[in-house]
Amino acid sequence: MPPTRRTVLAGTAAALTVSAPAATAADRHTSARTGFERLVADGYAPLGGERVGVVTNPTGVTRDVRHIVDVMHADDRVDLVAVFGPEHGFRGTAQAGGSEGRYDDPATGLPVYDTYGRRGQPLADIFTASGVDTVVFDIQDVGARFYTYIWTLFDCMEAARLAKKRMVVLDRPNPVTGRGASGPVLKPQFASFVGRQPIAQAHGMTVGELARLFAGEFLPAPPALDVVPMSGWRRADFYDRSGLPWVPPSPNMPTPETALVYAGTCLFEGTNLSEGRGTTRPFELLGAEGLDGRWAAAAGELDLPGVRFREAYFTPTFSKFPHRTVGGVQVHVHDRRVYDPVRTGIGLLVTARRAWAEFHWLPNHWIDTLTGSTLVRTMIDAGAGTDDVVAAWQDELAVFRRTRARYLLYR
Incomplete structure (x- = not known):
């Protein structure tokens, strides 16, 4: 032995x-x-x-x-x-x-x-x-x-x-x-x-x-x-x-690529946008009725490391917007070594709120439960950008x- x-x-x-x-x-x-x-x-x-x-x-x-x-x-x-x-x-x-x-x-x-x-x-x-x-x-x-x-x-x-x-x-x-x-x-x-x-x-x-x-x-x-x-x-x-x-550890975690984005894009569960449940690429496809290519363009301008955003249209079979065509983005990670899923998720929330007039948080403030405080929601509502939101948690993260x-x- x-x-x-x-x-x-x-x-x-x-x-x-x-x-x-x-x-x-x-x-x-x-x-x-x-x-x-x-x-x-x-x-x-x-x-x-x-x-x-x-x-x-x-x-x-x-x-x-x-x-x-x-x-x-x-x-x-x-x-x-x-x-x-x-x-x-x-x-x-x-x-x-x-x-x-x-x-x-x-x-x-x-x-x-x-x-x-x-x-x-x-x-x-x-x-x-x-x-x-x-x-x-x-x-x-x-x-x-x-x-x-x-x-x-x-x-x-x-x-x-x-x-x-x-x-x-x-x-x-x-x-x-x-x-x-x-x-x-x-x-x-x-x-x-x-x-x-x-x-x-x-x-x-x-x-x-x-x-x-x-x-x-x-x-x-x-x-x-x-x-x-x-x-x-x-x-x-x-x-x-x-x-x-x-x-797959759960029905909506089909691949390791899903896991790669999940820590950031799961935050869309706290919004009225689809997080891609009911599609073949959950948490990689995000969107809502009435969204178009402006969101993908705005997200691309953030120049987030290791990731690109494609204008995408899809029809979820269950969860949000079932059997309805929605527009949004697909998250494409091209360099996973430098990709930061949480920063990316925040950037997508910031740009979605600006690109879609009907954006809102779910009434139960599930976003606070997911992020662990009111910080993300209140800062984005106040107009903060991606870097400002990410900077706000660095002290607690260091501890x-x-x-x-x-x-x-x-x-």
Whole structure:
């Protein structure tokens, strides 16, 4: 068995460990190996003698696209007794804001528990009723604060502590790299399921690193936590460098290119414009009835790095403007190394408001929930430009970057 590395973070109420085979020269020059691959290579040692439940969805696959639940269920070395489904469900059949409910998985016979919308003691009660000793988390994230799976992780960590269960997090790549954090930091009064804690809009971390951050900063009494890191992944790597298959983490995240723009263009969920749901290019196509080429032209004049905007017309099949032709833009990233999705999203909001007289924020101020404060909305309403809005959050972002640095696992 390869040697292991265990690191304990000080200042937490429970031992927080990182278990992994030591890196080799081969690891540094081959494609990424996920936390699950390294768990299997270690003979499931962190799960030995325990009844295991897995929080996962369709992204929890091996590189030959077998689901980890199927693999673990067939392996006598691990005692898998339950599955926990997040938003969209374990098998991924539900749309945004939905789940699959409680059922027995036809493929394995395992009970599948619905965790969506549950946290605290109600979620702890589910863990207790399932009979598990250890809760394993393995879901592909996309790098944005408002993507709910990282808060499923947070809620599971909180509930695992209440239920006196261990957490084991199996790491996967951040598909848009882990080079740095960008965007505004959430204010506590705007906490919700699309942002429980004050992290940046594009956090630049993996789920394993976020688990360490949550335990060290936001959970005064965290559960016993094991993070099984990847090998062969560098912070500057985009998903296509990983050698891993892409499985859509949710119905409107079909490709890694979608993930690349999502941290910025998802902000259009807070407006009366379509964010491209109901099209084949969600979050890359944006528009509304009555918009024309003036918006694409205005956005192009911002000279944002790494991106161009094409005048586009499309007909969503659901969500906003269903079965109606709308005009707008398609976002084309031509140099992802310098592209900043959050700055781009702000620039598009600024120009959309100026180009379309009917632009408005949704009445529930969902934009404030997404951005984590009133800052973006009020500054754009006051006529601020892209650079002014982005400059306004730099101090809080610098503080988060310093905190983030203490929990990073990869170079």
